[in-house]
Amino acid sequence: MKYTRILCTILAMLASAAAGTALAAAKTEKLQIVTTTTDLKAIAQAVGGEKVSVTSIATGYENPHYVQAKPSFMMLARKADLWIRVGLELEIGYEELIIDGSRNRNIRIGKPGHLDASEKVLRLEVPKTRVTRELGDVHPQGNPHYWLDPLNARIVAASIARRLSKLAPENTEAFEKNLAAFQNALDERMFGAVLARKVGGGKLWAMELKGTLQEYLIARKLTNDLGGWSAAMRPLRGSKIITHHRSWSYFVNRFGLIVAVELEPKPGVPPSGAHLLKVMSRAKAEGVGLILLEPAYNRKAADLVAKKTGVTVVVCAISVGGQKEAVDYLALIDLIVDRISKAATK
Numbered sequence: 001m002k003y004t005r006i007l008c009t010i011l012a013m014l015a016s017a018a019a020g021t022a023l024a025a026a027k028t029e030k031l032q033i034v035t036t037t038t039d040l041k042a043i044a045q046a047v048g049g050e051k052v053s054v055t056s057i058a059t060g061y062e063n064p065h066y067v068q069a070k071p072s073f074m075m076l077a078r079k080a081d082l083w084i085r086v087g088l089e090l091e092i093g094y095e096e097l098i099i100d101g102s103r104n105r106n107i108r109i110g111k112p113g114h115l116d117a118s119e120k121v122l123r124l125e126v127p128k129t130r131v132t133r134e135l136g137d138v139h140p141q142g143n144p145h146y147w148l149d150p151l152n153a154r155i156v157a158a159s160i161a162r163r164l165s166k167l168a169p170e171n172t173e174a175f176e177k178n179l180a181a182f183q184n185a186l187d188e189r190m191f192g193a194v195l196a197r198k199v200g201g202g203k204l205w206a207m208e209l210k211g212t213l214q215e216y217l218i219a220r221k222l223t224n225d226l227g228g229w230s231a232a233m234r235p236l237r238g239s240k241i242i243t244h245h246r247s248w249s250y251f252v253n254r255f256g257l258i259v260a261v262e263l264e265p266k267p268g269v270p271p272s273g274a275h276l277l278k279v280m281s282r283a284k285a286e287g288v289g290l291i292l293l294e295p296a297y298n299r300k301a302a303d304l305v306a307k308k309t310g311v312t313v314v315v316c317a318i319s320v321g322g323q324k325e326a327v328d329y330l331a332l333i334d335l336i337v338d339r340i341s342k343a344a345t346k
Contacts (some may be wrong), residue, residue: 031168033210034080034107034239036091037040037064038146040117042329044084046182057098060321063296064090065268069097077102080113081167084160087118087142094165103165114255115163118144123154124249148336149250150190150229152206153329157182160202189330192227229255229337236344242291244302247318251336260286263301271301283309290343294318314343 028228033054035041041056048054056063057073064086076100077083085091099107106113117189123142146152161179165172187201196204199222217223237256244263252259261282265275270312281303282288290312291302300311318321318337326332 018087031081031164032074032079033082033084035084036067036095037086038322039084039153039329039332040084042320042332043153043157043182044160046328047157047175047178048164049174049178051168051174052164055095058319060317060319060326061295062157063091063294063322064319067091067094067105069094069104070100072339073098074101077107078104080104080107082113082163083107084115084117086144086147088123088141088146090144112163112166115159117156118146120155121146124150124253125246126217143249143344145247145318146250146328148248149254150186150333151208152250154186154205156185157186179322185330189228189333194227194261195222195225196224196228198222207269229333230260232337232341233257233291236340239344240286240288242279242288242302242305243290244293244297247294248292257336262286263291263305276301278304279305282307283311288312290340292316292340295322312343314339316340 030051030053031048033041033044033048033052034057035044035054036057038056038058038060039218041054044052045054055076057076058065058067073094079238080102081101085095104113105111108114108118118141123146125143127140147156157179161175164175168175183201184196186205187196189320190196190197191201191204195217204213207216214223219227235257239254240258240260242261242263243252243259246262246264246267248259259281263271263276263279267269272278273296288311291306291314293299293302293313295315295317299315301315304313306313316336317326320329320332322325322332323335325335
């Protein structure tokens with residue numbers, strides 16, 4: 001009996017130790033996140049930090065509308081604790097197939113493991129009439145390329161932080177700290193470090209939305225403190241450009257550029273010779289300076305227009321990883337602002 005009691009005590013101690021080890025492992029295990037784009041991946045990684053492992057379905061250099069639902073993506077989704085999509089039907093051709101194929105009920109729409117990052121963003125180009133295929137590749141809920149507005153990236157980061165805290169409440173403090181760091185870095189890139197620290201990013205964004213920022217800066221003699229993307233793009237406000245697809249709507253809206261015409265006659269419809277003649281005519285008549293083109297599109301049409309009109313073709317990624325300089329979200333916007341600014345100066 002004595003030896004039996006000793007054996008039971010030892011077994012109980014071993015079981016307790018094993019349970020403690022398992023509990024510790026569970027607390028330190030990273031949340032597995034799958035995003036549909038590299039931009040969401042970059043933001044999720046910034047917010048999640050060491051507490052998460054993030055994988056993207058799409059690459060930064062391909063057209064995110066036409067991703068294929070590969071079995072390898074279904075395997076990734078099967079292990080995911082959280083699936084994050086751009087939304088606004090960007091992933092309409094493949095998301096459902098991947099989630100169904102994963103057999104992961106936790107990441108289905110409506111579940112805590114499924115996050116539509118578009119839920120709180122500022123939307124542009126929401127159709128006011130019934131959408132038909134005759135209009136081209138028009139999204140009924142609005143243009144889905146919203147991440148190119150830095151304010152929307154700020155909003156998306158907050159949405160991701162809230163969802164991560166719901167899934168792993170023990171790491172809430174870390175997620176909130178990472179969110180603040182990302183938003184502060186973004187605010188300093190947008191308005192300049194000096195101004196962001198003096199006034200505060202949230203206040204600056206509020207005035208930016210109301211259109212009162214310039215008035216505020218003049219009244220308080222802070223115009224010389226404005227830096228970052230805002231200062232670099234301010235001289236170009238009102239400048240007319242040409243784009244290939246409606247990928248740039250949010251960026252040009254935020255920084256005051258004007259899209260005079262698009263190389264596509266309708267969204268998603270390849271340019272015809274007749275349409276390109278109209279584009280050339282508009283370019284000459286309206287003093288267009290440059291064409292913005294994503295690496296995913298063939299530049300033949302853009303080069304033809306440039307040759308006939310003298311405009312400059314600027315090939316620039318719209319997603320993280322689309323070009324080597326775009327290593328994260330902030331670097332992506334750095335790249336876009338830098339290339340446009342240099343092209344405009346020339």
